[in-house]
Amino acid sequence: MKLKLNLFLALPALFLLFNLQANAFSTASQDSTVDNCIACHQDNDNMPDNYNPEDIHYKVGLSCFNCHGGNPKTEDEDAAMDPDKGFLGAPSKEEIPAFCGRCHSDFAFMQQYRSEVETDQESQYYTSQHGTLLKKGDTKVAVCSNCHTAHSIFSPNDPRSSVYPANLPETCNACHGDAEYMKDYSIPTNQYKLYKTSVHGIDLYEKHDMSAPVCNDCHGNHGARPPELNSIPRICGSCHVKNLNYFSSSPMGKEMEEEEIHTCETCHGYHDIQKASDDFIGTGEKSFCIECHDEGDEGYITAAFIKSRIDTLKLKYSTASDDMNNVIIKGMDDIDISFKLKEARQKLIETRTAIHSFDTSQVNTIASQGIKLSNEAIGMAQKEMDEYYNRRTGFIYSSIALLILGLALYLKIRTKNGKDKKA
Ligand code: HEC
Ligand code: HEC
Ligand code: HEC
Ligand code: HEC
Ligand code: HEC
Ligand code: HEC
Ligand code: HEC
Ligand code: HEC
Ligand code: HEC
Known part of the structure; x- marks a missing residue:
């Protein structure tokens, strides 16, 4: 009786075990717990090059289909990637801001994941030089995935992120330092080269000081433009507070700011800012001042x-x-x-x-x-x-005094001894 009951229980258990194992070995399946997008792409060896399973989207439970659309529950290639059922495919460059913005511009959606999240990246992006040119059909500019990647996205304060401060200058430099890529534009391609040897670059790369400014601290994250000249003192002054205060406190500070005279970068430059020296002031060779001021003024x-x-x-x-x-x-x-x-x-x-x-x-x-x-x-x-x-x-005097005293004592003893002998 006991044996019968055990057998009765063991059979379904064995069946279940077999079933689980079978599932573990076949990657593609109708089982709703299996992501057929990943399974089939892995089997076919056509995962995106930069795919990283640690990407923040997978970490919060989103996957391929949340970005690309399609049905992850079917093993069938055509059914899984059916454009009529919402499969978006790989977006073109012009489509990417809206592709990412579908979620990142949606406050209600993003709130479900994190309450304090910003949802202005897409709108900010279109105020930048990158966004302005993209709208005109220039596809050489940066879109979301150029700065963030598409499949290895991490939070900006994660050291693995392409926008983490220590990695960001290289991310921008991939385009801005490539003279061939940038040949249609009339801007220099030396920003990173200059930055690396500037006091800020040295502070970041050699002293590992994360408070040093990188490209986006001066240019903004999503609104990247060259700063307006009269806003530069405020950008520099966000860190160099006292310098800005003195600059603004001077009787002619306001006037200078308005007329763009003596703004920080007129003297210090911007990408190639060097460690300060007292020779930068005065009338010597290295003085900034004599570039504009003549003897007597x-x-x-x-x-x-x-x-x-x-x-x-x-x-x-x-x-x-x-x-x-x-x-x-x-x-x-x-x-x-x-x-x-x-x-x-x-x-x-x-x-x-x-x-x-x-x-x-x-x-x-x-x-x-x-x-x-x-x-x-x-x-x-x-x-x-x-x-x-x-x-x-004092010591010498007292030593001499002691010496005299000692000598006197000695003489006294000697004369006393002499007298004693005579007696
Ligand atoms: C059974 C296999 C299979 C499944 C399931 C599958 N794919 Fe694919 N996928 C492929 C193959 C093969 C290609 C490349 C051939 C092609 O471009 O049609 C591809 C191409 C793609 C592309 C690139 C398309 C382009 O426009 O260049 C994307 C994006 C993609 N898949 C996403 C998905 C997503 C998201 C899912 C799940 C909803 C999914 N795939 C499910 C096999 C599969
Ligand atoms: C955060 C959104 C996002 C997620 C999640 C995502 N992709 Fe993509 N994917 C993109 C974007 C944007 C592009 C186009 C830009 C690019 O190619 O860098 C792209 C391009 C592709 C391409 C075509 C170009 C290439 O790089 O091969 C394929 C194939 C692809 N994705 C497959 C997948 C698969 C498979 C998954 C799940 C493992 C996935 N994607 C998850 C955003 C995403
Ligand atoms: C020119 C490069 C660049 C482009 C293009 C770009 N980003 Fe960013 N993004 C950054 C940088 C740099 C940060 C890091 C900010 C920081 O350090 O706090 C960032 C931060 C973020 C964050 C974190 C939250 C926040 O707002 O700080 C999100 C989300 C984000 N970007 C999404 C997007 C989306 C969506 C797009 C496209 C519409 C986009 N980004 C385009 C550079 C870029
Ligand atoms: C399906 C919705 C969705 C799409 C599409 C999407 N994201 Fe996200 N993204 C999220 C969610 C949800 C988070 C997690 C929010 C959190 O916890 O910070 C996130 C996080 C991020 C973060 C980290 C933010 C932070 O401060 O930690 C970045 C950067 C980011 N996404 C960039 C992108 C880029 C670039 C694209 C397009 C290639 C994209 N996302 C497409 C939903 C999406
Ligand atoms: C995919 C390539 C690419 C990436 C990555 C990229 N940019 Fe750009 N950027 C461009 C192109 C192309 C232009 C247009 C040049 C022009 O307007 O003369 C541009 C324009 C600019 C401009 C305006 C220049 C001007 O004087 O008009 C600034 C500022 C800028 N980028 C900063 C950045 C920063 C900061 C980063 C990194 C956070 C970055 N870019 C990443 C391609 C890129
Ligand atoms: C300390 C602040 C600061 C940092 C850091 C910085 N920039 Fe700039 N950048 C400026 C200023 C200021 C200007 C514009 C000056 C003007 O218009 O006279 C500028 C101009 C530019 C321009 C327009 C072309 C040019 O060279 O004048 C580009 C492109 C650019 N920066 C990209 C970058 C990149 C890429 C990085 C990171 C490697 C970076 N910047 C780091 C302040 C900075
Ligand atoms: C994000 C903060 C930040 C911004 C923005 C910034 N700096 Fe700096 N700056 C630093 C840090 C950090 C150092 C290195 C501190 C040190 O070693 O003295 C530094 C160093 C300097 C030095 C050298 C100081 C010395 O002791 O020799 C000068 C000059 C300077 N910055 C000028 C500027 C100018 C001009 C701008 C604007 C175009 C600017 N900085 C923008 C943070 C910043
Ligand atoms: C007219 C030229 C000129 C302008 C404009 C100027 N500086 Fe300077 N700056 C100098 C000189 C000269 C020194 C060197 C002083 C010394 O070491 O004796 C210096 C030194 C510095 C230092 C290092 C000394 C310190 O205060 O720690 C910083 C930081 C700095 N400047 C930031 C700025 C900022 C920020 C601005 C804009 C608000 C600015 N400078 C505008 C000429 C200028
Ligand atoms: C890029 C050119 C430039 C540089 C460099 C420069 N100045 Fe000036 N400065 C001017 C201009 C333009 C004026 C306003 C016209 C005038 O009065 O000469 C001015 C005005 C002044 C004034 C007020 C004069 C008045 O008549 O009200 C003083 C003081 C001054 N500068 C000191 C300095 C010092 C000190 C340095 C070096 C640390 C310096 N400047 C570097 C261009 C410059």
């Missing part, structure tokens, strides 16, 4: 004045540093001096930023504070050294 005089204040501050600061080193060598107390020097150094840094006021009085205020602090440090170091020498002369 106000700009020239301002440049010379600012440079002279920076030079004085640097000289005082380095004298104070040397003095402090002597204090350290002699083993005297350097703690308060080093605090003063730190403050002075901060003023030197601030002075370099304050030059962006192009205003002698603003620069002078800060530089003078730095000079004063350096002088104070020099004074404090002098005091420590005086004390050191005082202690040293």
Whole structure:
């Protein structure tokens, strides 16, 4: 009886097991859990080249048919990819923004996946130079899949993403650095080459500083255009806040912004921005100022004045540093001096930023504070050294005194011993 029951239960179980195994081995199937698009394409070795099963769309449960349409539940090629049943095929380049936008412009749809998602990429895209030209039938421009790929799409903050900051410049450069591809246009093809050796590129690639700007920080993500000239200070100023504040605080700041005089890139460039140097100001060979200002005009005089204040501050600061080193060598107390020097150094840094006021009085205020602090440090170091020498002369005097005392004692003992012997 017991055996009979077991057999009765075992049969369907065996059947089920066999069935599961069969399913596991045949990739294409009518079974609703099998994605026949992937199965058949894998079997036929015609998966898209850049297919990555980790793509964010597969991760959230979307698959081939969600983008391309068609019926994943049938093994039959024609039925699966029937245009009459909604199969879209591979989109042409002009179709791609709407192809991706079908979901990404649909707020209600996207909300189901993530509440804070943006749904303006497609509309933003059509404000860009890329989108504007695509509308006119130029298919050389970038569309969604040129920047994001079609089958290896990741979140922008995933290091595998083609738009992850460290990867993005190469993504843009695939077209913008290709002189042959870009030959119909009149723009340079050296942006990436210049960027790589700029202070920003070095910061990104050599110091791995993710706060360095990459192409889209200055050009926007989807609205990529060259920035309007008078918006450049605000783009640079989004990171270099103090420089922008000085720039705008100067009595002529507003006027300069409006007239596009002294905007950041007039002096620093944009793709090839180099590490700053004190020689960029003044009237020397490397000075930015002498490119436009001639001897005697106000700009020239301002440049010379600012440079002279920076030079004085640097000289005082380095004298104070040397003095402090002597204090350290002699083993005297350097703690308060080093605090003063730190403050002075901060003023030197601030002075370099304050030059962006192009205003002698603003620069002078800060530089003078730095000079004063350096002088104070020099004074404090002098005091420590005086004390050191005082202690040293004190030591010599007391040594001599001790020596005299010892000698006197010795003589006294000797004469006493002599007297004792005579007695
Ligand atoms: C039984 C096999 C089979 C199934 C199932 C299948 N495909 Fe295909 N698919 C093919 C083959 C073979 C080609 C290439 C031949 C051709 O272009 O017709 C192809 C081509 C494509 C193309 C490129 C078409 C073009 O215009 O260049 C896309 C996109 C595609 N399939 C998507 C899908 C999607 C999405 C599904 C599921 C809904 C699917 N396929 C299901 C076999 C299959
Ligand atoms: C996020 C949307 C999306 C998903 C998901 C997607 N595709 Fe595509 N696919 C595209 C776009 C866009 C293109 C055209 C641009 C291109 O070729 O890079 C394309 C092109 C293709 C092509 C023709 C060109 C080529 O690269 O071979 C095939 C075949 C294809 N897809 C198959 C598939 C299959 C199979 C799947 C599922 C594994 C899939 N796609 C999933 C968006 C998608
Ligand atoms: C010129 C290159 C480029 C093109 C073209 C482009 N993108 Fe992007 N996209 C980016 C960059 C760069 C980011 C990353 C932004 C960041 O770092 O936050 C991004 C981010 C995204 C995001 C993440 C959310 C967001 O808005 O930041 C989505 C979704 C997206 N893009 C979809 C699209 C769609 C859809 C299209 C086509 C209509 C498209 N992109 C066209 C470069 C591009
Ligand atoms: C069938 C709807 C659909 C289509 C078509 C589609 N996507 Fe998506 N996409 C989504 C969903 C849903 C997510 C996941 C949202 C999330 O969790 O961030 C997503 C995520 C993304 C992300 C990551 C966003 C982020 O901030 O993490 C990018 C980038 C992206 N898609 C680009 C594209 C591009 C490019 C295309 C066209 C080639 C495309 N998508 C087509 C639905 C779609
Ligand atoms: C598929 C190739 C391709 C990719 C990838 C690409 N672009 Fe473009 N881009 C072009 C073409 C073509 C033009 C049109 C050139 C023109 O208008 O003179 C253009 C125009 C531009 C312009 C306007 C230039 C001007 O002065 O008119 C900017 C800015 C720009 N792209 C930035 C970017 C950035 C940033 C990226 C990366 C996030 C990028 N592009 C990725 C092809 C591409
Ligand atoms: C620090 C900001 C910044 C970064 C980073 C940056 N650009 Fe630019 N880019 C600009 C400015 C500013 C202009 C326009 C100046 C003008 O119109 O006078 C410009 C102009 C351009 C142009 C128009 C043609 C030209 O060379 O003048 C293209 C194309 C371009 N950039 C692409 C890129 C690409 C690709 C990257 C990344 C490798 C990039 N940019 C990185 C600020 C930047
Ligand atoms: C996304 C933020 C960001 C943007 C936008 C940006 N920068 Fe920078 N910049 C940085 C970072 C980070 C550094 C490196 C910090 C460092 O090493 O001093 C840097 C360094 C510099 C330096 C060298 C500083 C030094 O100490 O020598 C100059 C000059 C500079 N940027 C100018 C500009 C100009 C001009 C623009 C606009 C065309 C701009 N930056 C846009 C973040 C930014
Ligand atoms: C008229 C020329 C000129 C203009 C315009 C200009 N700068 Fe400068 N900038 C300089 C000079 C000169 C230095 C070097 C100062 C030094 O090291 O003594 C410098 C240094 C810098 C530094 C490094 C020193 C620091 O402050 O950390 C940054 C960052 C910087 N500039 C950003 C900007 C930004 C952002 C703008 C636009 C708002 C801008 N600059 C506009 C001439 C200019
Ligand atoms: C690209 C050209 C250019 C560069 C480089 C340049 N300037 Fe100017 N600057 C001008 C123009 C144009 C004016 C307004 C006309 C005038 O008064 O000369 C001006 C005005 C000034 C003024 C106000 C003069 C007045 O009459 O109100 C000062 C101060 C000044 N610049 C200082 C500097 C300093 C310091 C530098 C270097 C860090 C510098 N400029 C670099 C073009 C430039």
